[in-house]
Amino acid sequence: MFSEYLGIDSDYVIVGLAALVLILFIVTIVNIVQMSKLKKKYKKFMSGKDARTLEDVLKERLDEIDDLVASNKANKKNIEDIFATLRFTFQKLGLVKYDAFNEMGGKLSFSLAMLNERNDGYIINAMHSREGCYTYIKEIIDGNSIIALSEEEKEALEMAMKSKDE
Structure with missing residues (x-):
């Protein structure tokens, strides 16, 4: 009825819908595979660690970064002092x-x-x-x-x- 009204053969509609279902099925499988990989990566990241130990690791890394920043500032000041002294040395x-x-x-x-x-x-x-x-x-x-x-x-x-x- 509907196909007669539009002038479209019902066989073409069925084939088109089947192709659409097949494409959606392939996209769903790809998404499942990607989710599986993501879950494996997440489990590997979280394995053996609870939220508390992970928080401790992050705090430790942030403390190390703070130490590096302080060390970098000290090195920069030392280099500036060396260059200031070098101006008066025989070069x-x-x-x-x-x-x-x-x-x-x-x-x-x-x-x-x-x-x-x-x-x-x-x-x-x-x-x-x-x-x-x-x-x-x-x-x-x-x-x-x-x-x-x-x-x-x-x-x-x-x-x-x-x-x-x-």
């Missing part, structure tokens, strides 16, 4: 060896420039001769000296100032 070096009096050979004299991050520091100049070794020190402020520098000292200073850039 840049330049060394030039030379023969001061052209009589000894072996280039036993040297100029050593030692600078910090801001190019402040010292140049040590040691001149070696037959009579002895004479050592001088000159202060360097912002890459400059108020006392005139020898060629070797200038070279050592230039080498030191470029050493951090490389």
